Amino acid sequence: xxxxxxxxxxxxxxxxxxxxxxxxxxxxxxxxxxxxxxxxxxxxxxxxxxxxxxxxxxxxxxxxxxxxxxxxxxxxxxxxxxxxxxxxxxxxxxxxxxxxxxxxxxxxxxxxxxxxxxxxxxxxxxxxxxxxxxxxxxxxxxxxxxxxxxxxxxxxxxxxxxxxxxxxxxxxxxxxxxxxxxxxxxxxxxxxxxxxxxxxxxxxxxxxxxxxxxxxxxxxxxxxxxxxxxxxxxxxxxxxxxxxxxxxxxxxxxxxxxxxxxxxxxxxxxxxxxxxxxxxxxxxxxxxxxxxxxxxx
Numbered sequence: 001x002x003x004x005x006x007x008x009x010x011x012x013x014x015x016x017x018x019x020x021x022x023x024x025x026x027x028x029x030x031x032x033x034x035x036x037x038x039x040x041x042x043x044x045x046x047x048x049x050x051x052x053x054x055x056x057x058x059x060x061x062x063x064x065x066x067x068x069x070x071x072x073x074x075x076x077x078x079x080x081x082x083x084x085x086x087x088x089x090x091x092x093x094x095x096x097x098x099x100x101x102x103x104x105x106x107x108x109x110x111x112x113x114x115x116x117x118x119x120x121x122x123x124x125x126x127x128x129x130x131x132x133x134x135x136x137x138x139x140x141x142x143x144x145x146x147x148x149x150x151x152x153x154x155x156x157x158x159x160x161x162x163x164x165x166x167x168x169x170x171x172x173x174x175x176x177x178x179x180x181x182x183x184x185x186x187x188x189x190x191x192x193x194x195x196x197x198x199x200x201x202x203x204x205x206x207x208x209x210x211x212x213x214x215x216x217x218x219x220x221x222x223x224x225x226x227x228x229x230x231x232x233x234x235x236x237x238x239x240x241x242x243x244x245x246x247x248x249x250x251x252x253x254x255x256x257x258x259x260x261x262x263x264x265x266x267x268x269x270x271x272x273x274x275x276x277x278x279x280x281x282x283x284x285x286x287x288x289x290x291x292x293x294x295x296x297x
Contacts, residue, residue: 052225052243052292054284057258057276060220062190064213066206070095075186079202080213086189092213095206097183114170121163128156193217218282222274223255225292229269241275245290253277253284255292 066072074080075091086092132152138144197214200206223243241255255275264271275292277284 050225050227050292050294052223052241052275052290054277054286054288054290055222055224055274056216056286057220057222057274059191060193060217061196062193062215063211064092064187064190064215066095066208066210066212067185067187068095068097069206069208070097070185071203071205072096072200072212074202080195080198082195082198084195086193086195086215088189088192090189092187092189095185095187097185111170111173114166114173118163118166118170121159121166125156125159125163128152128159132156187212189213189215191215191217193219218279218284221277221279221284221286222258223253223277223290223292224272224274225294226268226270226272229264229271240295242293242295243275243277243290244293245284245288247288248283251283253279253290 073094073096075094080086080092132149132155135144135149135152139146139149193215194217195213196216199211199213206212223241225241239257243253243255245251255277257273258276259274261271261273
């Protein structure tokens with residue numbers, strides 16, 4: 001049997017820098033002695049730490065939109081601004097119904113349609129009344145029957161109802177043009193949280209569907225941790241995580257399993273698992289990156 005020995009010169013020439021077990025030195029040691037001195041982590045072993053990102057949980061970030069076209073006025077003595085805290089159901093603003101220029105021209109243009117319909121209905125009601133009175137006089141003279149008089153009375157009632165309806169529509173149109181019957185509607189907070197966006201100025205006229213506020217609840221946040229597809233950890237309801245942030249030293253947050261997606265990302269081949277984390281003091285903000293450690297139940 002021939003044994004190859006490691007030369008002394010090659011041993012000296014091999015530097016040992018920055019690690020107890022350099023790769024090159026370890027290979028020569030294994031070749032010379034046939035014995036593995038340094039233990040390495042198997043390639044298929046699961047990592048204990050992954051990165052996680054703070055994200056909003058469902059129904060914790062809500063945008064409030066204008067329910068109608070109108071002028072925004074404050075609901076309280078001090079208008080809300082960014083950073084103010086609101087309770088669920090608290091008044092945010094009041095929208096006072098106003099018409100913009102397009103609506104004003106449209107209302108003025110279609111008024112003739114309502115006026116024409118009202119005039120025609122009034123003329124028809126007047127004709128029905130004259131016909132009914134004439135028939136009643138003829139009935140006294142015996143020139144007509146009572147059945148015909150009853151039919152004319154029914155026609156008059158229908159004509160009067162049509163006239164009243166057309167007159168009410170015209171009056172409603174005139175009140176809208178004159179803005180004599182303004183409607184005010186309150187806007188209330190759908191959730192408890194902080195005002196993170198105010199997208200208007202007081203007294204501004206906004207259209208229906210315009211975004212007014214964004215309300216954010218930071219009492220609980222989500223942490224999205226990305227686990228590779230090869231990681232076969234069983235994610236059960238009792239699984240928790242510990243998450244630490246470099247910009248919050250000495251503080252460890254505990255998260256509980258919230259959502260496990262059934263599919264992995266086809267491009268990155270990772271599974272993004274969502275955990276619910278309590279946020280006392282509201283130090284955690286969306287977008288922060290931390291180290292996530294999975295804790296077995």
